[in-house]
Amino acid sequence: MAQYNFDEILERENTDAFKLELRKFFFGTDEVLPLWVADMDFKAPPAVINAIKERAQHEIYGYTIRDSKFTGAIQNWLSSQHQWNIEESWVKFIPGVLASLVIAINEFSEEEDRVIIQTPVYPPFHSIVKENNRELVQNRLIETDGYYTIDFELLEKQASNPKAKLFVFSNPHNPVGRAWNEEELKKIADICIKHDLLIVSDEIHSDLCLFDHKHIVLANLCPELKDRIITGMAPSKTFNIAGLSTAYAVIEDNKLRTRFDKRLSAYQMYMGNLFGGVALTAAYNEGAEWLSELKTYLEGNALLVKEFINKNMPEVGFVLPEATYLLWLDFRKWNIPHADLKKAMIEIGKVGLNDGLSFGVEGDGFQRLNIGSPKAVIQEGMERILKVRNHFIK
Ligand SMILES: Cc1ncc(COP(=O)(O)O)c(C=O)c1O
Numbered sequence: 001m002a003q004y005n006f007d008e009i010l011e012r013e014n015t016d017a018f019k020l021e022l023r024k025f026f027f028g029t030d031e032v033l034p035l036w037v038a039d040m041d042f043k044a045p046p047a048v049i050n051a052i053k054e055r056a057q058h059e060i061y062g063y064t065i066r067d068s069k070f071t072g073a074i075q076n077w078l079s080s081q082h083q084w085n086i087e088e089s090w091v092k093f094i095p096g097v098l099a100s101l102v103i104a105i106n107e108f109s110e111e112e113d114r115v116i117i118q119t120p121v122y123p124p125f126h127s128i129v130k131e132n133n134r135e136l137v138q139n140r141l142i143e144t145d146g147y148y149t150i151d152f153e154l155l156e157k158q159a160s161n162p163k164a165k166l167f168v169f170s171n172p173h174n175p176v177g178r179a180w181n182e183e184e185l186k187k188i189a190d191i192c193i194k195h196d197l198l199i200v201s202d203e204i205h206s207d208l209c210l211f212d213h214k215h216i217v218l219a220n221l222c223p224e225l226k227d228r229i230i231t232g233m234a235p236s237k238t239f240n241i242a243g244l245s246t247a248y249a250v251i252e253d254n255k256l257r258t259r260f261d262k263r264l265s266a267y268q269m270y271m272g273n274l275f276g277g278v279a280l281t282a283a284y285n286e287g288a289e290w291l292s293e294l295k296t297y298l299e300g301n302a303l304l305v306k307e308f309i310n311k312n313m314p315e316v317g318f319v320l321p322e323a324t325y326l327l328w329l330d331f332r333k334w335n336i337p338h339a340d341l342k343k344a345m346i347e348i349g350k351v352g353l354n355d356g357l358s359f360g361v362e363g364d365g366f367q368r369l370n371i372g373s374p375k376a377v378i379q380e381g382m383e384r385i386l387k388v389r390n391h392f393i394k
Contacts, residue, residue: 004290006042006297007374023352032352035381038174038326040240040372042294047286048239048279055278064274066093069281074248077284078233081207084220092249092261093272097204097232098124100249100260101168104200104230105132107263109165116158116167116197118150119360120328122174126360129168137164140362141176146319146330148176152187159195167197171218172205175328175359175368177321179213182221189222199229204247205324207238207291210299213322219252227253230260237324238291239283240372246276298325301371301378308382313389325372329353329385332365334392341365341388348391349384 012020019037023030043049071088078084094100101124105115111133117125119138129136139155141148158164169188172179180188192199199218206215219229234247251257264270302320305327309316317330331341342355345367354370356363371378 002293002296004045004293006294007376008043009374009376010041010043012041027346027352029346032346032350033377033381033384034352035370035373035377036352036354036368038237038370038372039242040325040370041374041377042240042372044240044279045283045287045290047282047290048241051278051282052275055275061274063271064277066272066277070277073281073284074233078217078250080288082215082217082220084217086250086252090250090252090257092251092257092264093270094232094247094249094264095245095269095272096236097202097234097247098128099247099264099267099269100230100232101125101128101200101202102132103249103260103263103267103269104166104198105129105134107259108198109134112163113166114158114161114164116155116164118170118173120175120356120362120366121170121359122202123358125168125170134166135163137161138360140360141173143176143362146317146328148173148178150180150184150187152191155188156191156195159191159197164195164197167192167199169199169201169218170205171201171203172209172215172323174205174324175326175354175363175366177319177324177326177328179209179215179322180218182216185216185218185221189218189225192228193224197228199225201229201231203231203233204237206233207235208295208298208325209323210295210302211320211322215323219250227256230256235280235283235287239279239287241276241279241283244276244279245273246280298371301325301373301375302327304375304378305369305371305382308379308386312382312386316389325370326354327369327371328356329367329369330365331367334365334389336392338364341367344388344391345385349388351381351384351388 019034071091114135115129116137201218231250236242315333354368356366
């Protein structure tokens with residue numbers, strides 16, 4: 001019997017929600033149904049809410065530490081959810097998973113060195129590399145009927161350039177929804193070792209594998225990567241607590257970790273948010289059941305989208321995601337210029353999706369849909385997309 005009500009529609013107006021308040025800036029209007037930014041329209045687990053309320057009642061919110069309650073919760077979580085047994089000392093608090101990328105780029109590469117990402121991919125992967133004056137190398141994923149795989153031949157070639165220093169990995173992948181398999185991960189490891197690349201493995205979506213897919217932690221599968229891998233993780237996507245700015249890097253190798261730590265302190269990023277620590281600990285200690293129900297609900301939403309597409313717009317390309325609540329929809333068969341697609345979603349559909357091109361040129365003709373909302377909202381979003389289709393296809 002379901003314990004949690006993900007169908008409940010909650011008001012998010014006037015809560016300073018990025019997803020709502022920045023619609024005007026990104027879409028030019030507040031009128032779009034917000035199905036973009038990767039947070040969910042669900043309450044956090046009751047254990048998290050209660051822990052925050054209880055701590056808030058103390059009414060002193062001074063500087064805070066994260067001790068073995070925090071790291072112990074992480075150790076138990078990684079062990080029970082991902083069969084990854086880590087030591088307490090490997091864990092470094094960071095204010096967001098992206099901070100691990102910023103730190104790694106600056107600590108482990110020089111200006112004009114090359115950083116490889118796999119496109120289409122989460123837009124900050126592009127911008128962080130460029131804004132830190134590194135050369136962006138795009139290892140394009142191969143798309144076959146909506147299913148994405150890695151071009152290892154190209155990756156090998158790109159990695160072999162002596163200027164290539166870092167490989168930034170999204171596992172599971174945002175936006176294509178792949179939970180990379182053992183064979184793929186081992187090939188990645190081989191290439192990175194052969195060409196001496198450091199790996200930033202962004203595993204922020206690791207808890208959100210769907211439809212019986214299983215997340216494999218790269219550092220756990222390939223211990224030979226020990227001295228060249230930084231794994232970034234967080235409870236933020238999993239438990240819908242991204243606003244609490246609490247994440248962590250797991251780094252086994254002492255030398256690598258010491259350098260990472262030094263940079264963390266040079267950037268003054270180590271302090272963190274009191275409530276974030278409280279929330280992480282409660283979520284990891286008591287949130288497993290909630291997560292299990294959430295994943296069932298998200299699977300239902302993904303199936304709703306699939307059925308809606310099959311019935312009403314079968315030409316729209318879509319495969320069920322292996323992980324994440326982000327769906328990568330392919331509108332290329334509508335045969336309209338991308339700019340018109342984007343504009344029509346906003347103006348005709350009044351639906352706020354993430355524009356495909358923001359993930360790289362491979363996103364031409366695509367839009368990303370966030371299904372982390374009550375079913376009725378997702379249904380409404382699909383009706384709005386159908387309206388756009390009916391505008392173009394008579
Ligand atoms: C792949 C990926 N990495 C990182 C982030 C953001 O992480 P953080 O807010 O912890 O920096 C996101 C958010 O959508 C993401 O999808």
